[in-house]
Amino acid sequence: MARIIKVSNLNYRYPDGTTGLKDVSFEVEEGETMVILGANGTGKSTLFMNLMGILDGDGHIEVMGLLLDKKNVKDVRRGMGMVFQNPDDQLFCPTVIDDVSFGPLNLGLEADQVIEASQKALTMVDLQGYESRTSYHLSFGEKKRAAIATILSMNPKILLLDEPTSGLDPRSISKFINILYTLKSQGKTLLIVTHDLFLTQEIADRVLVFSEEKRPVAIGNYKEILNNYDLLLKNNLVHQHRHRHETVVHEHEHRHGYIHEH
């Protein structure tokens, strides 16, 4: 597989002086799903902003063989889409179809191509018939799916998803994971920022763990990372919890899908 994203020695400092990212280097292969795990405030979203060229950090970013700079940034954005955490920021048009067609229109497609691409995107996220609905009146789960459709309509090779499952109920999560599976099977490269271990276990090929020092501390196969309790515990991704079985009280790390003996 070919390398599609390469980040080396990326540093970012916010205008107020706080560190956003510290010496970040990693590579992503084409077609793989990489989950970026990290607790709150570890710089995961800042990394996405840098990858999209919204924030301008020091370092070297290469996407689809293009060096990310002022000249190439538009071409990079053609092939790489990002879905924001808050769908209210992503859906800024009066109706759903306006939002979904916003990207393709800016890409310069013809009217009928735009409509076709938008319909296809809405079908993929199971929102057919929502075209003229007002975004404000959608449920949160529908908004999240509409938000991803706004990017899918541009048919990008790489998708960056910022906390795709946060704030969703279990059924919406499983619906969302289905969408991610479809994308994965279409050969899209997915980069997902989350602290949801369940999602990671479901979808990840490889996992990159961010520490609270705002830099990656581990990268590897998802099984390898998810079984490394010490790493997860140290980076605030699992926690010790105390619980009781009749008279026995004991402590262990809180994890899902983990069966233990007493």
Place this chain on the structure above:
Amino acid sequence: MKLSTSLLEKLDPRTKIISFLSVILCMILTPITHIREFGLYFLLILAIGFCSKITPRQILKKVCILIPFVLFIAMFVPFVKEGNVCWSLKISNWKFDITYEGVWTFLNIIVKSTLSVFLLVIASSTTTFPDFLKGLDMLRIPRLLVMLMSFMYRYIFVLIDEAGRLMRARSLRYFGSGYKEQFRVIGYMIGVLFIRTFERAERIFNAMIIRGFSGEVISVKRFRFSYMDILFMAGIIVSLVCIVSGLINKIEYIGVSGAHLWQGL
């Protein structure tokens, strides 16, 4: 889900914007002394109302909400306008003069605004806001302006929700003491709301440039004029021409014989 749509709902938003705007324009330019014309305008608006499926009750309800504002602004006019006094009101030492000119101006404001509001209510109940924006866009209203309006429409409720959440958070922790302190708190809340709005705007702009926005607004044209649009627009224009041309005769008539009837004009 509506079972059937009325004629007005089926029309292209552009048709509605153009024809309603021309009715309002003609109406505003008609001198108030031509009462017969206003009767005709009223009939025309009534006819337009019949083309929609809104009940008169619904229309009146909305009109009644808007009219008090106009009334409030207009009610001082008869006292303020200078001219021939027709009636004086004395309250102890205060003397208020009502002038003919004032009364006419008052009527001018009230009649024209009421009729315009009627038309506006009919227009807004048969056109969704996104369609209206699309119509404006296709009528070559500057894109930036249309976009501003669409952002306003999209985010005003989000902002109201946010303000509501702030208010709720405050009232849950407010137990009635420190009345003056509350002004400071409200000041903070306005500040917080401003910062949140500002940051949201930044995030939205990011979401836009990620999807290839480069300052130029492009949109899909969805509407097409049908024969109904042409018929409707023709109907409106013909009626307007009839009313206005009748008006021309009337002006001459008043100029010759009726001028003394309208004192002060």
